[in-house]
Amino acid sequence: MGTQESGVVVGKDDEAGLLPLFERKAGRLRGAYRVFSSTIMVGICLIWFYRLSNIPNGEGERGKLWAWIGMFMAELGFGIYWIFTQSSRWNVSYSHPFKDRLSNRYEEKLPGVDIFVCTADPIMEPPTLVISTVLSTMAYNYPPEKLSIYLSDDGGSEFTFFALLEASHFSKDWIPFCKRFKVETRSPEAYFALDSSSLQDSKFGQEWLAIKKLYEEMKNRIESAIETGKIPKETRDQHKGFSEWDFNITKQNHQSIVQILIDGRDINATDNDGNRLPTLVYMAREKRPQWHHNFKAGAMNALMRVSSEISDAPFILNLDCDMYANDSDTVRETLCFFMDEKEGHEVAYVQFPQNFDNLTKNDIYADAAFVTSGVELAGMGGYGASIYCGTGCLHRREALVGRKYIKGSSGQWNIKSKKNVDRSINDLEEASKVLASCSYEKDTQWGKEMGLIYGCPVEDVITGLAIQCRGWKSLYYNPDRKAFLGVAPTTLDAELLQHKRWSEGMFQIFVSKYCPFTYGHGVIKLGAQMGYCVYLLWAPTSLPVLYYVVVPSICLLNGVSLFPEVSSLWLLPFAYVIAASNVYSIFEFLSCDGTPKGWWNFQRLWLIRRTSSYFFGFLDTILRQLGLSQTKFSLTTKVMTEDVLKRYEQEVMEFGSSTIMFTITSTLALLNLFTLVWGIKKVVLDFRAPDQLILQIILCALVVLVNLPVYQALFLRSDKGCIPSSVMFKSIVLASLACLIPVS
Numbered sequence: 001m002g003t004q005e006s007g008v009v010v011g012k013d014d015e016a017g018l019l020p021l022f023e024r025k026a027g028r029l030r031g032a033y034r035v036f037s038s039t040i041m042v043g044i045c046l047i048w049f050y051r052l053s054n055i056p057n058g059e060g061e062r063g064k065l066w067a068w069i070g071m072f073m074a075e076l077g078f079g080i081y082w083i084f085t086q087s088s089r090w091n092v093s094y095s096h097p098f099k100d101r102l103s104n105r106y107e108e109k110l111p112g113v114d115i116f117v118c119t120a121d122p123i124m125e126p127p128t129l130v131i132s133t134v135l136s137t138m139a140y141n142y143p144p145e146k147l148s149i150y151l152s153d154d155g156g157s158e159f160t161f162f163a164l165l166e167a168s169h170f171s172k173d174w175i176p177f178c179k180r181f182k183v184e185t186r187s188p189e190a191y192f193a194l195d196s197s198s199l200q201d202s203k204f205g206q207e208w209l210a211i212k213k214l215y216e217e218m219k220n221r222i223e224s225a226i227e228t229g230k231i232p233k234e235t236r237d238q239h240k241g242f243s244e245w246d247f248n249i250t251k252q253n254h255q256s257i258v259q260i261l262i263d264g265r266d267i268n269a270t271d272n273d274g275n276r277l278p279t280l281v282y283m284a285r286e287k288r289p290q291w292h293h294n295f296k297a298g299a300m301n302a303l304m305r306v307s308s309e310i311s312d313a314p315f316i317l318n319l320d321c322d323m324y325a326n327d328s329d330t331v332r333e334t335l336c337f338f339m340d341e342k343e344g345h346e347v348a349y350v351q352f353p354q355n356f357d358n359l360t361k362n363d364i365y366a367d368a369a370f371v372t373s374g375v376e377l378a379g380m381g382g383y384g385a386s387i388y389c390g391t392g393c394l395h396r397r398e399a400l401v402g403r404k405y406i407k408g409s410s411g412q413w414n415i416k417s418k419k420n421v422d423r424s425i426n427d428l429e430e431a432s433k434v435l436a437s438c439s440y441e442k443d444t445q446w447g448k449e450m451g452l453i454y455g456c457p458v459e460d461v462i463t464g465l466a467i468q469c470r471g472w473k474s475l476y477y478n479p480d481r482k483a484f485l486g487v488a489p490t491t492l493d494a495e496l497l498q499h500k501r502w503s504e505g506m507f508q509i510f511v512s513k514y515c516p517f518t519y520g521h522g523v524i525k526l527g528a529q530m531g532y533c534v535y536l537l538w539a540p541t542s543l544p545v546l547y548y549v550v551v552p553s554i555c556l557l558n559g560v561s562l563f564p565e566v567s568s569l570w571l572l573p574f575a576y577v578i579a580a581s582n583v584y585s586i587f588e589f590l591s592c593d594g595t596p597k598g599w600w601n602f603q604r605l606w607l608i609r610r611t612s613s614y615f616f617g618f619l620d621t622i623l624r625q626l627g628l629s630q631t632k633f634s635l636t637t638k639v640m641t642e643d644v645l646k647r648y649e650q651e652v653m654e655f656g657s658s659t660i661m662f663t664i665t666s667t668l669a670l671l672n673l674f675t676l677v678w679g680i681k682k683v684v685l686d687f688r689a690p691d692q693l694i695l696q697i698i699l700c701a702l703v704v705l706v707n708l709p710v711y712q713a714l715f716l717r718s719d720k721g722c723i724p725s726s727v728m729f730k731s732i733v734l735a736s737l738a739c740l741i742p743v744s
């Protein structure tokens with residue numbers, strides 16, 4: 001951006017309306033990449049050809065024949081999947097907004113923005129975490145009277161309400177503090193965790209101390225209320241909202257609650273510097289056991305209706321409760337994409353990557369998804385088909401509600417916000433409660449053609465796809481300063497469960513009527529359809545991976561060779577494809593800010609996820625198709641015990657529980673260990689490498705290497721995070737049985 005962005009120069013060009021509000025740049029070295037990727041494609045074709053032209057047909061080779069056919073299927077699967085992964089690398093481009101041009105042109109006419117924050121459980125998502133996110137958005141550098149923040153509490157918790165009430169008071173100090181000193185980041189929790197050693201006793205230092213004290217006091221009040229399980233009577237008397245909890249209500253059974261804590265229309269609602277405050281609303285939609293609540297999608301749809309009653313802003317920013325805003329200018333930057341005179345009107349949403357502020361240096365659970373955020377999602381954005389990831393996404397309300405894109409429409413973001421100038425708070429609350437009731441959606445299109453789509457554990461991806469198929473474009477924006485930071489899972493258990501939900505949900509989309517190849521046919525680009533499948537097909541990719549870590553191993557034990565021998569030229573395509581794609585993958589990973597060890601950790605998680613989470617995701621999707629299983633949404637916890645935290649910080653993998661996923665992981669690790677030992681013994685005893693088996697030995701060795709932490713957790717560790725002995729015994733038995741399978 002730099003100097004020519006501000007001041008006179010822009011002002012002049014601006015009047016003519018010449019300068020766009022954002023630009024797009026093609027990824028570097030795109031041409032070179034295309035050539036490179038074509039050579040890998042040639043290698044893959046050669047591998048397929050080798051399989052087909054060398055089918056074993058000798059006497060007594062039946063076992064080998066079947067194993068061979070399986071290898072071909074697996075490699076066919078890998079190859080096709082690889083082609084899909086290329087589509088999003090083919091077209092990588094990056095967008096950059098010009099927020100100064102926006103301010104110059106539109107400062108007085110900036111549109112309203114509604115911010116939705118979702119929370120679902122006061123234990124797994126502590127209210128203090130939730131309000132830090134809320135406060136970070138209240139302090140956005142944006143005209144406060146145009147901002148409205150809505151908290152949806154699916155936990156229906158009095159403590160979350162109490163915390164939000166506390167936050168509404170604290171914001172009167174926090175917002176002026178942030179704006180006066182232009183502090184970044186504006187989540188108080190994250191801000192006070194930053195290094196403060198340079199403050200000393202300047203004026204700023206004093207204010208810093210004072211506000212920190214206020215913050216801690218507020219936190220203490222909230223935490224002690226939670227601890228004692230009671231909200232002090234004098235607090236309860238302060239706000240009428242608490243009376244909603246006078247009835248005996250539970251998380252699954254309660255009336256709808258809507259409380260406007262700050263009314264942004266009120267010119268007397270000001271912070272301590274006398275500036276207006278943004279609107280702040282607490283909402284817990286009605287929950288009844290006999291009504292399906294549709295998880296987060298249901299919450300979002302209720303939020304959309306309630307907010308349309310209260311503020312009805314044309315844009316909606318949607319955040320998970322752990323994703324705080326890390327850059328105060330994000331709203332302005334994002335609006336550049338929507339308000340660009342040339343292309344803005346066709347944009348339905350702008351998605352930011354999911355970043356986390358609790359990652360360890362080498363990202364032990366591969367949560368960061370460096371390459372996904374840095375390359376793949378940018379590639380999808382290049383097709384105008386950025387994937388909606390559920391959080392960190394700014395939507396155009398009309399697109400999210402379900403309207404089709406109409407060619408030539410102006411994308412009226414500047415329509416005057418409505419009617420309710422003279423409606424009382426009480427009136428708005430009562431009207432909103434009706435919109436947040438269970439029965440409201442009965443016989444409507446909500447959850448089908450309107451709002452977020454129901455019935456899928458990845459409501460976000462499916463909804464984004466549906467929006468694109470209604471003709472809208474969507475963009476991806478990955479700014480240098482992270483716009484949002486959240487909490488990543490910190491145990492393997494939680495990580496695998498999250499990936500199971502995702503892989504299952506995404507495969508459901510693939511087998512549903514929303515499959516991008518049919519539903520998106522002729523509407524979104526072929527590259528984008530394929531790009532979607534990189535994720536939608538996570539679950540079935542478990543099959544070739546499982547095959548590849550089991551069958552070559554068992555065949556090795558039986559002396560059955562499945563790869564070309566070392567002296568054969570056919571070895572070349574195998575060697576080239578494996579080496580080139582891995583070298584490239586390291587390079588790509590490092591260029592997206594990963595570390596070498598992080599890449600190695602990623603390989604481990606890649607294997608573990610594919611053989612456990614994705615496999616179960618696959619099975620559950622099949623069961624669901626047969627009508628034997630129902631959609632669920634297992635919430636990811638955002639808290640951990642000290643013990644677990646310590647191991648996490650030392651990058652020691654946390655197993656601990658005895659889920660069946662760990663049984664699979666350790667069985668596969670042991671099987672390959674056994675065969676590797678056998679293979680090495682053979683090499684040593686025979687004094688020569690068994691030529692035809694060498695690739696299989698290498699494959700086993702790689703699986704063993706990548707699994708080293710698994711053996712540690714099985715045999716060497718004794719802390720609470722190690723693999724439980726029940727899992728160990730089961731996997732020893734299973735792996736030994738597998739070794740006994742004869743192949744001839």
Ligand SMILES: O=c1ccn([C@@H]2O[C@H](COP(=O)(O)OP(=O)(O)O[C@H]3O[C@H](CO)[C@@H](O)[C@H](O)[C@H]3O)[C@@H](O)[C@H]2O)c(=O)[nH]1
Pocket residue numbers: 118119120121125152154294295296299319320321322389390391457458459460498501502505633634635636637
């Ligand atoms: O019944 C529910 C369940 C969840 N949530 C909220 O949904 C968000 C995401 O839940 P989380 O457990 O953190 O799941 P993640 O796997 O981290 O979520 C990712 O994946 C989800 C889809 O599977 C998306 O909805 C999320 O935006 C995306 O961050 C949180 O704010 C929850 O409070 C609800 O509001 N109601």
Ligand SMILES: [Mn+2]
Pocket residue numbers: 320322486487636
């Ligand atoms: Mn989350």
